[in-house]
Amino acid sequence: MTANQTNGERTAVIIEDDLDIRQLLVEVLEQGGFETHSAGNGLDGIELVRRHDPIVTTLDVSMPGIDGFEAARRIRAFSGTYLIMLTALGEEADTLIGLQSGADDYLVKPFRPRELRARIDAMLRRRERERESADATPAAVVTAEASDDSAALGAPVTAAPAEASAPPAPEPLVSAPAVPGPAAPEDEATAPAAPAADGHDGWYEHRGLRLQPEMHLASLDGEQLELTRSEFELLRLLMDSGRRVRSKADLALSLRGESYVTSYYVSDADKRAIEVHLANLRRKLGESATQPNWIETVRGVGYRMTAED
Incomplete structure (x- = not known):
């Protein structure tokens, strides 16, 4: 089965200069049913993404030649692949640069294969649910080809899959110096947002901003917006909620495909x-966080769309 036959549906590209880690990633993804293509440097990896149009790409940060940040920027110029950055850099600033470069998600080495599988599985589950929802909705504007590439997916996740009720047996860590995990945060007090009604023919509309989830189309005042999967999905979640506030925790859970469970x-x-994703989204919309036209920050609570008037 070739990449052209699947149109990227079960194709993955691995860009990693460490041979041992690259082989491990190949094994993990192929066990998950993916056809894999791997490269040991950024330039070759970019060409693989261009050639095979994968649904998911893993990208190391520290590589010879161009680094992962530059590779991510170049990939984002032509591909909507679900991009997971792998980094041994424990500094938060490096993670933020990765997200700002266009990554949908990140993993800090050392990581366990279970973490990578959980993130990809969540992305695929969301894709399948959205496809089923699109099939159940009699929207004439949705074509089969468009819906195949429509889902807005991905989100940062640091927990093991939610369905695991007991701690699993320890897995070997992918090689890198251990990085201490973040401290548990305080709860953010907000209720889950109730979904709002879709716009006409499946479009969401707000102050000249239009979104069509099934076709993965976004525009502002008639001009197309180039959004990553995570940016698109966050915008859909907020537009679907309208004036209901969505907390950061709520949005993170929604991106990983979980319902709001505290x-x-x-x-x-x-x-x-x-x-970071919302800052990137605001930058593409050309709005200020202090004087927003579309996305309003409710300090200490979360985010919501601005009022119509």
């Missing part, structure tokens, strides 16, 4: 990643 763990890093 027992699920959301780290400070997850919340910080939501802030």
Whole structure:
């Protein structure tokens, strides 16, 4: 089965200069049913993404030649692949640069294969749910080809899969110096947002901003917006909620495909990643956080869309 036959549906590209880690990632993804293509440097990896149009790409930060940040920027110029950055850099600033470069998610080495599988599985589950929802909705504007590439996916996750009720047996860590995990955050007090009604023919509309989830289309005053999967999904969640406030924890859980359940763990890093995605989204919309036209910050609570008037 070739990449062209699957159109990227079960294709993954691995960009990693460490041979042992690269082989491990190949094994983990192929066990998950993916056809894999791997490269040991950024330039070759970019060409693989261009050639195979994968649904998911893992990208190391520290590589010879161009680093992962520059590779991410170049990939984002032509691909909507679900981009997971792998970094041995424990500094928060490095994670933020990765997200600002266009990554949807990140893993800090050392990481366990279970973490990577959980993130990819969550992305695929969301994709399947959105496809089923689109099939159940009689929207004439949705075509089969468009919906195949429509889902807005991905989000930073630091917990093991929610369905695991007991601690699993320890897995070997992927090689890198250990990085201490973030401290447990304080709860953010907000209720889950109730979904708002879709716009006409499946479009969401707000002050010249238009969004069509099934076709993965976003525009502002008639001009197309180039959004990453995570940016698109965050915008959909907020537009679907209208004036209902969504907390950072709520948004992080929604991106990873979980319902709003307060027992699920959301780290400070997850919340910080939501802030970065929203900052990128605001930059693309051309709005200020202090005088927003579309996305309003409710200090100490979360985010919501601005009022119509």
